[in-house]
Amino acid sequence: MCQLLGMNCNVPTDICFSFTGFQARGGATDVHADGWGIAFFEGRGYRLFLDPQPSCASPIAELVRHYPIRSKNVIAHIRKASQGVVDLENTHPFLREAWGRYWIFAHNGNLVDFSPPLDGSFLPVGNTDSERAFCWLLQSLRQRFADQLPGRDALFDAIHNLTLAISAHGEFNFLLSNGDSLFAHASTRLSYIIRRAPFTQAHLSDQDLTVDFSELTGPQDQVAVIATLPLTDNESWTTMPAGSLWCFEEGAPHQQRATRPGSPASPS
Amino acid sequence: MCQLLGMNCNVPTDICFSFTGFQARGGATDVHADGWGIAFFEGRGYRLFLDPQPSCASPIAELVRHYPIRSKNVIAHIRKASQGVVDLENTHPFLREAWGRYWIFAHNGNLVDFSPPLDGSFLPVGNTDSERAFCWLLQSLRQRFADQLPGRDALFDAIHNLTLAISAHGEFNFLLSNGDSLFAHASTRLSYIIRRAPFTQAHLSDQDLTVDFSELTGPQDQVAVIATLPLTDNESWTTMPAGSLWCFEEGAPHQQRATRPGSPASPS
Numbered sequence: 001m002c003q004l005l006g007m008n009c010n011v012p013t014d015i016c017f018s019f020t021g022f023q024a025r026g027g028a029t030d031v032h033a034d035g036w037g038i039a040f041f042e043g044r045g046y047r048l049f050l051d052p053q054p055s056c057a058s059p060i061a062e063l064v065r066h067y068p069i070r071s072k073n074v075i076a077h078i079r080k081a082s083q084g085v086v087d088l089e090n091t092h093p094f095l096r097e098a099w100g101r102y103w104i105f106a107h108n109g110n111l112v113d114f115s116p117p118l119d120g121s122f123l124p125v126g127n128t129d130s131e132r133a134f135c136w137l138l139q140s141l142r143q144r145f146a147d148q149l150p151g152r153d154a155l156f157d158a159i160h161n162l163t164l165a166i167s168a169h170g171e172f173n174f175l176l177s178n179g180d181s182l183f184a185h186a187s188t189r190l191s192y193i194i195r196r197a198p199f200t201q202a203h204l205s206d207q208d209l210t211v212d213f214s215e216l217t218g219p220q221d222q223v224a225v226i227a228t229l230p231l232t233d234n235e236s237w238t239t240m241p242a243g244s245l246w247c248f249e250e251g252a253p254h255q256q257r258a259t260r261p262g263s264p265a266s267p268s
Numbered sequence: 269m270c271q272l273l274g275m276n277c278n279v280p281t282d283i284c285f286s287f288t289g290f291q292a293r294g295g296a297t298d299v300h301a302d303g304w305g306i307a308f309f310e311g312r313g314y315r316l317f318l319d320p321q322p323s324c325a326s327p328i329a330e331l332v333r334h335y336p337i338r339s340k341n342v343i344a345h346i347r348k349a350s351q352g353v354v355d356l357e358n359t360h361p362f363l364r365e366a367w368g369r370y371w372i373f374a375h376n377g378n379l380v381d382f383s384p385p386l387d388g389s390f391l392p393v394g395n396t397d398s399e400r401a402f403c404w405l406l407q408s409l410r411q412r413f414a415d416q417l418p419g420r421d422a423l424f425d426a427i428h429n430l431t432l433a434i435s436a437h438g439e440f441n442f443l444l445s446n447g448d449s450l451f452a453h454a455s456t457r458l459s460y461i462i463r464r465a466p467f468t469q470a471h472l473s474d475q476d477l478t479v480d481f482s483e484l485t486g487p488q489d490q491v492a493v494i495a496t497l498p499l500t501d502n503e504s505w506t507t508m509p510a511g512s513l514w515c516f517e518e519g520a521p522h523q524q525r526a527t528r529p530g531s532p533a534s535p536s
Contacts, residue, residue, distance in 0.1 A: 044393050045356025047318055063331050088313025096365060100391035120415050121389065123368035125312050147388050 002092070002108040003032055004190065005076040006175040006226040008182035008248035012042070012070035013223050017211045019076065020065050021204040021231040026055030026078040029206045035091040036061065038076035039104040040069045041179035046102050050091045073177040077106035082129075089126035093175075094134050096122055098142055099149035101178045105134040108228060109171030109187055133172070137162050152181055156247050156255050159183055163245050163259050175226065182248040184226050185259065186240035192226040193237045194252055205233045222251030270360070270376040271300055272458065273344040274443040274494040276450035276516035280310070280338035281491050285479045288333050289472040289499040293346055294323030297474045300346035303359040306332055307372040308339040309447035314370050318359045341445045345374035350397075357394035361443075362402050364390055366410055367417035369446045373402040376496060377439030377455055401440070405430050420449055424515050424523050427451055431513050431527050443494065450516040452494050453527065454508035460494040461505045462520055473501045490519030 005022045007015050019038065026036045036055035039048045047069060055061040055078050077092035084090040092106040107130035114129055121142060122135035140162050141155075150158065159176070163185050166172050173190055176183040184190060195202075197220075199213035217223075226248070230237035240246060243260030246253050273290045275283050287306065294304045304323035307316040315337060323329040323346055345360035352358040360374040375398035382397055389410060390403035408430050409423075418426065427444070431453050434440050441458055444451040452458060463470075465488075467481035485491075494516070498505035508514060511528030514521050 042356045045318070045320075045359065047356065048316060050313070050315055052313075059331065059335050063327065067327050088310045088315065091313065095363065097391065097393060099388075100393050102393055120367075120410075123365065125365060125368050125370055142388075 002077055002079045003228040004106055004108050004173060004175050004226070006182055006184060007071070007074040007223065008226075008251055009072050009221070009223045010250040011218070011221055012072055013221070014068035014070050015074050016065055016068055017202070017204070017209070018225055018227070018231050020209060021206040022076060022078065022227070023055045023061050023065060024206040026061070028056035032078035032080045034079040034081040034086045036076070036078040037091050037093050037106070038064055038074065039093045039095065040071040041073040041102070041104070041177065042069070042071055044101065044179055046095065046104065046179075048093065048095055048104070050088060052086055052088050052091055073179055073182050075104050075106050075175045075177055075182070077108070082110045084126055084128035087126065090128050090131070092130060094131050096134070096138055098138050101149065103138060103176065103178050105174065105176045107133060108173040111166065111169040111172060114166065114169040133166050137166070152247065152249070155181070156183070160245050160257050160259065167259055173228070180249070181254070182226070184240070184246045184248065186242060186244050186246070187259070188242050189228055190226060190240045191230050191237040192224055192240060192253070193230070193235055194222065194224050196222045196251070201234070202232045203234045205231060224248045224251050224253070270345055270347045271496040272374055272376050272441060272443050272494070274450055274452060275339070275342040275491065276494075276519055277340050277489070277491045278518040279486070279489055280340055281489070282336035282338050283342050284333055284336055285470070285472070285477070286493055286495070286499050287344065288477060289474040290344060290346065290495070291323045291329050291333060292474040294329070296324035300348045302347040302349040302354045304329065304344070304346040305359050305361050305374070306342065306344035307361045307363065308337045309341040309370070309372070309445065310337070310339055312369065312447055314363065314372065314447070316361065316363055316372070318356060320354055320356050320359055341447055341450050343372050343374050343443045343445055343450070345376070350378045352394055352396035355394065358396050358399070360398060362399050364402070364406055366406050369417065371406060371444065371446050373442065373444045375401060376441040379434065379437040379440060382434065382437040401434050405434070420515065420517070420522070423449070424451070428513050428525050428527065435527055441496070448517070449522070450494070452508070452514045452516065454510060454512050454514070455527070456510050457496055458494060458508045459498050459505040460492055460508060460521070461498070461503055462490065462492050464490045464519070469502070470500045471502045473499060492516045492519050492521070
């Protein structure tokens with residue numbers, strides 16, 4: 001299995017603090033040592049750092065930890081391989097372009113017997129279930145919406161529908177962004193926290209590091225951090241119900257909807 | 269305008285030495301200060317570092333310079349903007365996936381009145397002539413070869429044909445790779461050198477730095493380095509004739525063909 005980290009904000013924000021705790025889980029405080037990656041949207045552009053080495057020992061991770069890249073949408077992933085060899089082409093997040101926008105995707109879970117027909121518009125380069133699911137998801141979106149990038153709500157409806165189909169094959173926690181919204185699916189586990197004024201101190205669970213966000217933020221700032229497991233031990237994280245799809249925008253949840261019968265996630 | 273740097277080898281090799289000289293041209297010894305990027309293939313996977321800051325002052329460039337990433341195909345670019353604002357989405361190299369392989373592209377030049385019809389299969393995210401040319405090139409290749417990634421020679425023929433069409437719109441020096449071959453078009457200027465045994469010392473033109481390749485290489489190693497302008501001042505670089513398309517494989521030119529009437533590049 002793997003762990004996911006996402007951030008969605010209303011102003012470009014750096015993720016150095018959260019990434020410091022997350023990075024430690026890649027082989028130091030936890031077992032996810034089969035590579036890691038992080039993608040930052042900056043406007044419509046992106047920066048994507050991938051490394052098949054454990055994040056706790058990666059010079060690239062050290063750079064990311066100390067170099068404040070400010071972004072409104074970030075997706076990171078540390079890998080414990082379930083399918084596919086430990087290799088760069090199997091390292092998340094994955095990137096594709098559709099409708100003249102970049103799309104970034106990372107997955108935690110395991111899909112069984114998931115080999116949907118792919119028409120060639122988006123094909124996996126590696127051999128993970130995760131990249132296959134991403135390609136099928138984009139192919140299906142493009143089949144549905146043809147030449148026109150859909151609006152946010154139509155996109156949410158479509159992603160919800162496709163998530164139901166893929167989830168029938170197993171555990172499918174994922175983060176997906178096109179730079180505007182961050183879609184998060186809690187198949188089994190995912191938590192989030194919203195940081196906004198009044199900002200306080202936060203202390204990492206994985207390292208003895210405290211940051212005082214009131215010294216670093218403006219009064220209007222709003223930041224949603226989403227992670228497989230809470231990254232801090234003195235803040236109140238919200239556990240997302242197993243079987244719920246969320247859309248975050250401008251640093252807050254905008255929609256959520258159940259993805260399994262009986263899930264407590266309420267239709268939006 | 270911009271400058272290009274490419275490397276194609278028969279064994280995974282690091283580009284730290286060449287990149288050191290190239291990096292200096294991004295705002296220190298030359299004027300290409302509108303961003304830079306470098307892409308490394310590692311097997312079928314890639315690492316792509318992009319920065320809209322000048323390379324001479326970029327912490328990410330410092331990392332690339334000191335962290336030996338071993339690759340058989342590398343493409344780097346430093347930008348002096350001619351079309352498109354200085355922004356991350358306009359920073360080369362550009363990446364797309366086709367036939368389940370990643371394709372990396374960087375351009376030096378300026379295309380005028382180049383607005384070919386794009387069918388949506390590959391669309392630019394930014395607003396440069398360069399990314400538009402790359403998208404049209406991939407779209408045209410996919411139209412021609414449908415579901416089957418062509419072999420090297422058929423691919424060279426097709427790229428030659430498309431290069432003729434795009435070159436009618438202006439200066440179109442480019443580097444393109446899918447991780448197997450490195451295609452290089454000298455529209456106006458591009459040079460290369462092949463390093464093989466017996467290896468000797470090389471001294472950078474842009475910095476007082478010498479490396480003794482005989483200490484770093486094996487007897488079978490073969491490395492082609494391609495650059496807008498020679499990077500060393502004590503080696504004999506080959507100027508590629510203006511109007512010639514080249515295919516490099518395993519560290520040596522495999523094919524070349526003229527792309528303008530009367531060009532001295534001989535048909536292969």
